[in-house]
Amino acid sequence: MQSKATTVEQYIAELPADRAKxxxxxxxxxxxxxxxxxxxxxxxxxxxYFVPHSLYPPxxxxxxxxxxxxxxxxxxxxxxxxxxMALYGSEKLLKWFTDEYAKTGCGKLDMGKSCIxxxxxxxxxxxxxxxxxxKITPEQWIDMYESIFxxxx
Numbered sequence: 001m002q003s004k005a006t007t008v009e010q011y012i013a014e015l016p017a018d019r020a021k022x023x024x025x026x027x028x029x030x031x032x033x034x035x036x037x038x039x040x041x042x043x044x045x046x047x048x049y050f051v052p053h054s055l056y057p058p059x060x061x062x063x064x065x066x067x068x069x070x071x072x073x074x075x076x077x078x079x080x081x082x083x084x085m086a087l088y089g090s091e092k093l094l095k096w097f098t099d100e101y102a103k104t105g106c107g108k109l110d111m112g113k114s115c116i117x118x119x120x121x122x123x124x125x126x127x128x129x130x131x132x133x134x135k136i137t138p139e140q141w142i143d144m145y146e147s148i149f150x151x152x153x
Contacts, residue, residue: 002045011047019075022121023047026073026082026129033130037138038070046083048072051138061149070141071133079110079117082129086136088114089144093135100128 005011008027012020030049031040038049043066051068053059060066072083087094101109104125110117118124136144 003042004045005042008040008042008047011042015075018121019080022080022124023073023075025126026080026124029126029130030071030073030133033134034071035134035137039067041067043067043069043072046072046074049133051142055138056142068142068145070136070138076117079119080121080124082116082118083114084116084132085114086141086144087116087132089148090136093132096135097128097132100131101125104128 003011003014005014012023012027015023027040027047034049037051037055039052040047040049042048043050048069049071050066051070053067056068058064058068060068069083070085072081074081074083084097087097098109098111106123106125107120110119
């Protein structure tokens with residue numbers, strides 16, 4: 001379910017009240033913990049955090065006119081999704097996250113390559129999502145992205 005909203009505020013305003021509350025709480029914890037340099041905005045119909053062109057002029061290799069995506073949050077039909085691109089690119093970060101998630105008592109982890117799905121808002125470990133958001137700086141993400149992208153070219 002991609003939104004046509006052009007701002008994060010518009011995106012949240014379009015959501016049902018329960019989802020708006022969940023997305024707002026995720027936004028709050030991410031913004032509190034995200035290293036300086038990332039920018040918030042809309043991308044691919046989701047609320048996201050990205051490396052702006054001012055820090056990484058090449059942008060995203062698939063769509064260079066767009067900034068380099070890092071972390072996104074989306075309200076899907078049956079779940080809330082947190083997409084953290086570095087989980088896909090770093091085995092160390094992925095292991096840390098899965099080990100820490102297991103300690104939360106939030107149930108079984110429902111995860112794809114970079115997508116963490118939460119069917120029940122009460123099972124979202126907000127503190128852990130905040131810690132995850134804090135782990136990578138824009139410069140570290142650029143280095144990781146380039147090493148993966150250049151290796152796969």
